């Protein structure tokens with residue numbers, strides 16, 4: 241099925257210090273390749289999740 | 301650890317989903333949210349642009365469980381002491397409940413030395429039960445094998461603070477704790493791959509980060525997070541000696557890149573380094589997509605202190621109100637949220653302002669004596685000062701009736 245809409249931002253990883261938003265600098269280096277890869281990977285994970293019936297509960 | 305189900309929160313622009321596989325927080329626009337089965341929501345009124353206002357809640361919160369610690373690090377920004385105040389277990393659990401109601405995704409448990417608190421693991425498990433991912437920063441000094449086993453089962457990521465190897469550790473922290481920190485890392489790494497190092501970068505170690513990154517890699521750790529030295533708590537008195545030189549500040553981004561590539565390990569820079577990243581003019585689109593933000597206090601992140609007060613960032617800012625008061629998020633945090641709309645030069649004309657947000661407010665307050673000034677460590681700000689010697693750098697000025705920030 242064709243997806244519409246956009247993934248606007250992906251912040252990878254968990255951050256043990258919330259006072260400091262850690263950014264993995266390598267992603268910045270890879271620029272558009274990082275954007276495309278993260279969009280694909282995160283998009284598939286989100287779609288997979290929404291396909292399972294138990295995920296149909298609405299968000300906060 | 302089994303992966304947690306994703307969680308979704310509605311936002312003005314669409315929504316945010318937090319995933320545990322891959323570990324990430326993704327911002328979706330309204331169309332995307334609709335296309336995966338979410339319905340129109342009261343928050344979907346007005347502007348749908350991502351940067352047009354703060355989030356409905358932070359994505360991550362730093363719960364500063366205590367100002368209690370017996371290590372006595374020379375530059376501790378918390379100013380932790382052996383008998384410093386701590387949240388009670390009841391309050392810590394209530395704070396977690398409040399964060400769960402707000403839809404916060406991640407909570408970083410810290411202090412002080414959180415591992416010394418007898419209730420730490422119970423509070424972390426409570427966070428898991430309420431759907432939050434708890435993460436932890438520790439000095440490692442009190443970490444035992446039993447703690448490592450239990451912590452590995454509950455925390456998403458655990459970082460141990462190591463600002464240098466051997467004698468450099470002692471120089472940075474003021475005591476010889478390197479062997480204990482290394483042992484803690486080994487114990488934790490034996491139980492989980494999600495273990496890393498926090499390294500505070502100061503004038504003393506900025507040119508010698510390679511050995512720390514190589515050593516972290518040799519322990520098979522997952523990341524090294526580089527934190528800029530902040531002038532808060534015990535750090536305030538020694539900031540002038542520890543602040544990076546302009547050259548070190550300019551080089552921190554390429555150095556971090558190089559070290560990550562050379563040693564095949566994730567190297568992260570904290571948000572206060574944003575001006576130093578933007579000085580290299582990365583693509584704005586890519587930086588925005590990756591959430592490379594400067595001061596995101598009172599927006600993407602915030603802190604709750606041991607007295608139960610919200611604060612935009614644990615490094616500083618005014619107390620905004622108690623976590624039990626549900627109105628605080630909506631009405632507070634002007635000291636963090638208002639900089640961009642009033643930004644003085646050279647921030648006002650900077651193409652990265654919307655992302656950088658004027659750099660670190662806490663550094664500006666301490667080093668420039670004015671919370672509302674641009675971050676004096678920013679290379680662009682330094683160039684501007686050099687080319688406009690007669691013009692005092694402007695202040696964005698506090699909005700009327702604004703409480704003065706308290707830098708603890």
Ligand SMILES: C[S@@+](CC[C@H](N)C(=O)[O-])C[C@H]1O[C@@H](n2cnc3c(N)ncnc32)[C@H](O)[C@@H]1O
Pocket residue numbers: 257369375376377378410411412413414437438439440460461462498499500527528529530531532534535
């Ligand atoms: C205050 S400590 C609390 C957790 C634990 N006791 C520890 O030392 O890791 C949290 C993090 O802040 C870092 N830190 C301490 N003082 C700092 C300062 N003045 N500027 C920046 N980071 C600092 C520590 O190295 C640690 O990684």
Ligand code: SF4
Pocket residue numbers: 368369370371372373376377378379380411412413439
């Ligand atoms: S930095 Fe951490 S270990 Fe050091 S005194 Fe502060 S709370 Fe304790």
